[in-house]
Amino acid sequence: MMLLKLFLTFAKLGLFTFGGGYAMIPLIQKDIIVVKGWLTMKEFVDIIAIAEMTPGPVAINSATFVGYKLAGVPGAAAATIGVIFPSFVIVVAFATLFLRHKDAPAVKAVFRGLRPAVTALIAAAAISLVKASFVDIAGPIVAIAVLVGMLRFDLHPILAIVLAAVVGVVLY
Amino acid sequence: MRFLFQMFWSFFKIGAFTFGGGYAMVPLIQKEVVDARRWVTDEEFIDMLGLAQTAPGPVAVNTSVFVGYKKARYVGAIAAVIGATLPSFLVILAVAALFAEIRHLPAAEAAFSGVRPAVVALVAGAAYKIGRTAIRDVRGIVIGAVALVAIAVFDVHPIPVIVGSAIVGYLLYRKDIQAEPQAVRARTAGPRTEVGGSGPSDQVSGDTDGIAHAAPGAADPPDAAGDGKVASAE
Numbered sequence: 001m002m003l004l005k006l007f008l009t010f011a012k013l014g015l016f017t018f019g020g021g022y023a024m025i026p027l028i029q030k031d032i033i034v035v036k037g038w039l040t041m042k043e044f045v046d047i048i049a050i051a052e053m054t055p056g057p058v059a060i061n062s063a064t065f066v067g068y069k070l071a072g073v074p075g076a077a078a079a080t081i082g083v084i085f086p087s088f089v090i091v092v093a094f095a096t097l098f099l100r101h102k103d104a105p106a107v108k109a110v111f112r113g114l115r116p117a118v119t120a121l122i123a124a125a126a127i128s129l130v131k132a133s134f135v136d137i138a139g140p141i142v143a144i145a146v147l148v149g150m151l152r153f154d155l156h157p158i159l160a161i162v163l164a165a166v167v168g169v170v171l172y
Numbered sequence: 173m174r175f176l177f178q179m180f181w182s183f184f185k186i187g188a189f190t191f192g193g194g195y196a197m198v199p200l201i202q203k204e205v206v207d208a209r210r211w212v213t214d215e216e217f218i219d220m221l222g223l224a225q226t227a228p229g230p231v232a233v234n235t236s237v238f239v240g241y242k243k244a245r246y247v248g249a250i251a252a253v254i255g256a257t258l259p260s261f262l263v264i265l266a267v268a269a270l271f272a273e274i275r276h277l278p279a280a281e282a283a284f285s286g287v288r289p290a291v292v293a294l295v296a297g298a299a300y301k302i303g304r305t306a307i308r309d310v311r312g313i314v315i316g317a318v319a320l321v322a323i324a325v326f327d328v329h330p331i332p333v334i335v336g337s338a339i340v341g342y343l344l345y346r347k348d349i350q351a352e353p354q355a356v357r358a359r360t361a362g363p364r365t366e367v368g369g370s371g372p373s374d375q376v377s378g379d380t381d382g383i384a385h386a387a388p389g390a391a392d393p394p395d396a397a398g399d400g401k402v403a404s405a406e
Contacts, residue, residue, distance in 0.1 A: 001402055015228050054267060055190050056260020057230035064264040073265065080261055084253060087229025089235040093250055094223050097240060099257070102219070106342060106348040113341010114222045115215070115306030116316035117333055119299055121225065124323040125195035126296035133288035142286060146293035150199070151301075157200045157294050158189050168286015169279060 003078040005071055006158050009036065010063045010082035038066055093140055138171055176244065176251040182209060183236045184257030190260075192231050196291050197202045199298040205235075209323050214305040221302075221337075225330050232256050311344050 011029050032038050039047075047058075047065050054061065060083060067079030101107050134140055142164055147154035182204045190197035198221070206217050224234035231254055240252030307316055315337050322328040 013356035021344065052227060054260065054263045055188050056257070056263065057190070058265050059230055060233070060257055060260050060334070061264050064261050065268055076261065076265060076268075077219045080257060084229065084233055084257060087227060087233050088237050088253060090227040090248065091229070091234045092246070093239050094227055095238045095241045095249075098219065098223060098377045103238050106346065107347045110360060111215075111219050111222070111341065112308070112312075112314055112345040113216045113343075114338045116303075116312040117216045117337030118218050118222045118225075118318040119303040119306045119334065120316045120319035120323060120331055122198055122221075122295060122302060123299040123320055126292055126299055127324050129196075129295060129302045130290070133292045135285065138286075139292075140291040141290040143293040143296075146290045147297050150294065150297040157203055158185065160294060161189055164286045164290030165283040166286070168283045172282035172285045 003074055006067050006071065006075055006079040007082035007085075010067075010079045010112040011085050013063075014059065015086040016024075032062075033068060038070055042111060138167075175248060178209070179240055179243065179248055180251040180255040182242075183252045184258060186232060186236070187256040188259035194296070195231065196294050198302075199294040201232070201235055202301065204297055205239055211239050214302075216242075217304050218302055222334055223311060225334050 003040075009031060016027055017066070021098055025131060028039075028044065029041075033044060044062075044084060045061050060080060063079040064085040067075035067077070069075075102111075131138045134143070146155070146160045146164065150157070186197055189200055196273055200329055202217060204246070205211050206214060212220065220235055221231065223238065227234055232326050233253060236252035236256035237249045240248035240250070249347070278390045303316070309315055319333050320335055323330065332386045
């Protein structure tokens, strides 16, 4: 019963998480903390901090954490599957439609306009990350080194992350 | 079966190195799915990111479902989505046990201070690489610039930006696409039928696209200039 409740609650949250994790924070706050009382506010703040330091989006991390806290590993699985479920169904529907109609002239025109906007979305993400990431002069130096490595020497992103972590440990 | 494991493993790697959420995983997905495996073309990758923004859910999860579904329907989508989420699932289970200690470890904090600027560069690099494919002419530059100002300066939500640019794209590019010869449309038959050889055949048809696009533009001087430049740059 608890497992089903976890699945349904997080499926509802998953349905309203547009554009990555942070949009979900007020929703989790209301549903999980105020209404259900499954989590304290302090625990939730810690989850956000962990989500930033570990791989994975906030939405999935919160689901796994809350599920585990309430019902162990099966709870973690139920909540995590729940939070992904709506995206899975909707993206499969989108993919089906896209793959079937991508050669229609109207669809091609739409995507030709959409692509520059996607470029802008990603550029804007880079800009917004600057503020939280550059604390001193070492920040821009690491960033420029990685950018040159990536665009000129085809540096693999995973290698870049690992090297930057090593630099972080040495410097700080 | 081996293919499904490859799908799982690729997204497992992506999931394991996605720090900070949002677009931090775009360069990784690009490297793995477009450059290394050639499961989707450059253009499909960008289109997928656009679609991922209009559906609920984290971008990494949505793109994994899309790529998996494209290559192997439902089983592919499930293999990819499990791969993408399993790393964070396992890490959070571990963290939930020893929680408070890890957070305040000086070594962990130092490592993350180094990782954050690298993530900025990775995301900026991804925007640059995507822009080379996505922005074909002056109209593209204008759409991109307006979208960037809307998001970065005026804090507009991504969904209206995506929907707006789709409408503008339809209005601006409708006539171009009707003028493009059939050769361009035939190219999609290639990548969909075969698995292994889809990479090189995309490259070839990509070139045809450039040429075919410049040809009808001859009747329309401003277009011929813009598209011709892109074609030769590739």
